[in-house]
Amino acid sequence: SITKKSGRIDMGFSNTSGNTETLKTRLDGEVSYRKGENRFVLGFLLNQGEAEGVKNENNSLSRFKYDRFLTEKWYTFLALSMEEDEFKDINLRSTVGLGLGRQFIDSSLTQLSVEISGNYVSSDFINENDTDYSASSWTLNFHRKLPSWRARIFHRNSGVIGITEDDKLFIRSQTGLRFPIRKNLSATGQFDIDWDKTPATGRDSMDRKTVFSIGYRW
Numbered sequence: 001s002i003t004k005k006s007g008r009i010d011m012g013f014s015n016t017s018g019n020t021e022t023l024k025t026r027l028d029g030e031v032s033y034r035k036g037e038n039r040f041v042l043g044f045l046l047n048q049g050e051a052e053g054v055k056n057e058n059n060s061l062s063r064f065k066y067d068r069f070l071t072e073k074w075y076t077f078l079a080l081s082m083e084e085d086e087f088k089d090i091n092l093r094s095t096v097g098l099g100l101g102r103q104f105i106d107s108s109l110t111q112l113s114v115e116i117s118g119n120y121v122s123s124d125f126i127n128e129n130d131t132d133y134s135a136s137s138w139t140l141n142f143h144r145k146l147p148s149w150r151a152r153i154f155h156r157n158s159g160v161i162g163i164t165e166d167d168k169l170f171i172r173s174q175t176g177l178r179f180p181i182r183k184n185l186s187a188t189g190q191f192d193i194d195w196d197k198t199p200a201t202g203r204d205s206m207d208r209k210t211v212f213s214i215g216y217r218w
Contacts, residue, residue, distance in 0.1 A: 010215035
């Protein structure tokens with residue numbers, strides 16, 4: 001039977017002093033384990049930031065997914081994610097989904113998978129009225145080694161849209177390049193986009209972030 005395991009943890013840090021005092025930290029990781037037809041994936045993301053001693057970023061995202069392979073490429077899955085974001089007015093947004101995925105490519109050079117699911121979303125806001133609704137979602141995962149650059153390109157795009165309330169739509173995207181430093185150490189540069197069609201009052205719909213980090217993978 002197939003046995004595969006992998007993991008990574010990346011840490012980014014920036015500090016500016018002088019006319020402007022800023023401090024930003026980021027922790028990002030994922031662990032995957034597959035045994036036979038069963039695969040478990042655990043991921044997390046944490047961002048903290050302040051400027052002139054005043055907090056201006058405080059958010060986290062954790063997700064768990066269980067895959068059950070039906071064939072070599074097709075699988076069903078159960079997914080759970082929990083998000084907190086003080087500056088988006090999100091105290092806790094929980095999403096539970098059941099869906100179908102296809103692992104189009106899974107080689108040492110390239111990995112590509114696409115997933116669709118039905119979801120239940122429960123949002124507890126700090127100031128706004130809480131919401132609960134049914135939704136559908138998609139996720140695209142792509143990784144590709146670039147041997148000539150000794151690097152790896154990656155792209156992940158996921159979105160959730162309300163089934164009867166189409167104003168409930170949020171999309172998250174991460175795109176970047178990862179370069180090996182030595183052995184299991186690597187450097188990563190990536191660009192993240194978070195977009196919410198109906199943000200809380202006084203908040204922007206889109207957050208953009210350029211991230212540079214050092215990571216360890218196994």
